[in-house]
Amino acid sequence: MPDQITTGLTDAHRDLHAFIAGLPKAELHVHHVGSASPRIVSELAARHPDSRVPSDPEALVDYFTFTDFAHFIEVYLSVVDLIRTPEDVRLLTYEVARDLARQQVRYAELTITPFSSTRRGIDERGFMEAIEDARKAAEAEFGTVLRWCFDIPGEAGLESAEETVRLATDDRLRPEGLVSFGLGGPEIGVPRPQFKPYFDRAIAAGLRSVPHAGETTGPETVWDALTHLGAERIGHGTSSAQDPKLLAHLAENRIPLEVCPTSNIATRAVRTLEEHPIKEFVEAGVLVTINSDDPPMFGTDLNNEYAVAARLLRLDERGLAQLAHNAVDASFLDGPAKARIKEEIDTYTTTWLAP
Ligand SMILES: O=C(O)c1cccc(C(=O)CC[C@H]2O[C@@H](n3cnc4c(=O)[nH]cnc43)[C@H](O)[C@@H]2O)c1
Numbered sequence: 001m002p003d004q005i006t007t008g009l010t011d012a013h014r015d016l017h018a019f020i021a022g023l024p025k026a027e028l029h030v031h032h033v034g035s036a037s038p039r040i041v042s043e044l045a046a047r048h049p050d051s052r053v054p055s056d057p058e059a060l061v062d063y064f065t066f067t068d069f070a071h072f073i074e075v076y077l078s079v080v081d082l083i084r085t086p087e088d089v090r091l092l093t094y095e096v097a098r099d100l101a102r103q104q105v106r107y108a109e110l111t112i113t114p115f116s117s118t119r120r121g122i123d124e125r126g127f128m129e130a131i132e133d134a135r136k137a138a139e140a141e142f143g144t145v146l147r148w149c150f151d152i153p154g155e156a157g158l159e160s161a162e163e164t165v166r167l168a169t170d171d172r173l174r175p176e177g178l179v180s181f182g183l184g185g186p187e188i189g190v191p192r193p194q195f196k197p198y199f200d201r202a203i204a205a206g207l208r209s210v211p212h213a214g215e216t217t218g219p220e221t222v223w224d225a226l227t228h229l230g231a232e233r234i235g236h237g238t239s240s241a242q243d244p245k246l247l248a249h250l251a252e253n254r255i256p257l258e259v260c261p262t263s264n265i266a267t268r269a270v271r272t273l274e275e276h277p278i279k280e281f282v283e284a285g286v287l288v289t290i291n292s293d294d295p296p297m298f299g300t301d302l303n304n305e306y307a308v309a310a311r312l313l314r315l316d317e318r319g320l321a322q323l324a325h326n327a328v329d330a331s332f333l334d335g336p337a338k339a340r341i342k343e344e345i346d347t348y349t350t351t352w353l354a355p
C-alpha cells in the first residue's frame with residue numbers, strides 16, 4: 001500500500017483511507033499483464049534468467065520508473081515476454097484477481113492483449129482456457145467477478161487488429177467472460193480511424209467498444225474514438241479537458257471516462273497530480289470513474305487512486321461512494337448485478353457514517 005505521500009492526504013483524512021479500504025468497488029480500466037504484482041514478476045523473471053526484468057523486487061521498483069510513455073511500453077513488453085505458458089497466464093490471472101479482492105473489488109473488466117501472447121508462441125486455445133479457469137476459480141474463491149476486454153496493441157498494426165478481432169469473435173475460441181473490445185499502446189502515429197472495420201466486427205459480435213484515447217494525444221483522438229470506433233467509454237480521455245465541446249458531448253451523452261490519475265503521472269502524460277484535469281471533468285458533469293491501469297508498474301493500487309481522487313476533488317465518504325457508484329453504472333454488468341453492488345456500497349457507507 002503506497003504511503004500517504006503518494007496521495008497527499010493529511011492525517012485529518014487518515015480515516016478516509018480506512019473507509020476506502022473497505023468500500024466495495026468496481027474497476028473498469030486495469031491491464032492483465034500490467035497488474036502482475038512484484039512477487040509474480042519476480043517469480044517469472046527468476047524462471048527466465050535470460051530476461052532483462054530484475055527478479056529482485058527492490059530492483060523492480062527502479063525498473064518500473066519511466067522516462068516517458070514509449071519507455072513505459074518498452075518495459076511493459078519486457079514483462080509480456082515473461083508470460084510464456086498457459087500456466088504462467090493462469091497464475092498471473094488468479095493472482096491479479098486475489099489482489100483485486102483484497103481491495104474489495106467486487107467486479108473488474110480486465111484488459112487483455114491476446115495478440116501479444118499468441119504471437120509469442122502461447123497456444124491460443126491454451127490461453128483462453130487459462131484465463132477462463134482463473135476467472136472461475138477467482139469468482140468461487142474470492143467472490144470477485146472478472147470480465148475481459150480484448151484490446152488491439154495499435155502500434156502492432158492491422159495484423160494485430162485482425163488477430164484480436166478473430167480471437168474475440170470466433171465462437172470456438174471466444175471466452176465466456178469477454179464483454180468488450182479495446183485499443184491500447186501508443187497513440188502517437190497510430191490514427192484511430194484505421195481500426196473501424198475491426199471495431200465494427202467486434203460490435204456486431206456483441207462486444208462493447210472501450211478504446212484508449214486522449215492519453216498522450218489531443219482531443220481529436222477522443223473524437224475519432226467516438227466517431228469511428230463506436231466508443232461507449234474512453235480509456236483515459238485526459239486531453240478532453242482541452243475541448244469544451246468535447247467535454248459537453250461526453251457529459252450530455254453520459255459517456256464515461258476511465259480516469260487513471262497516477263498512470264498519467266508515471267507515463268509523463270500529465271506533469272503533476274495538481275495539474276490533472278479530473279476536476280475539470282467533474283465540473284463539466286462528465287461521468288468519471290477511477291482506475292489504476294497498471295498498478296504495480298505505477299506504484300499504486302485502486303485504493304490509492306480513490307485516495308488521490310479524494311484529495312484532488314476534496315471528497316468525503318459520500319463523494320467517494322459516488323465514485324464507486326459511477327464505476328458500477330459505467331460497467332457492462334447487467335441491471336440486477338449493478339443494483340446488488342450499489343446497495344452494498346450504500347449499506348457500507350451508511351454504516352460507516354452512523355454515529
Ligand atoms: O505485443 C506486441 O508484439 C506489440 C508490438 C508493438 C506494440 C505493442 C504495444 O504497444 C503493447 C502495448 C500494451 O500496453 C498495454 N497498456 C497498458 N497500459 C496502457 C496505457 O495506459 N495506455 C496504453 N496501453 C497500455 C496495452 O493494453 C497494450 O497491450 C505490442
Ligand SMILES: [Zn+2]
Pocket residue numbers: 029031184212235293
Ligand atoms: Zn490503459
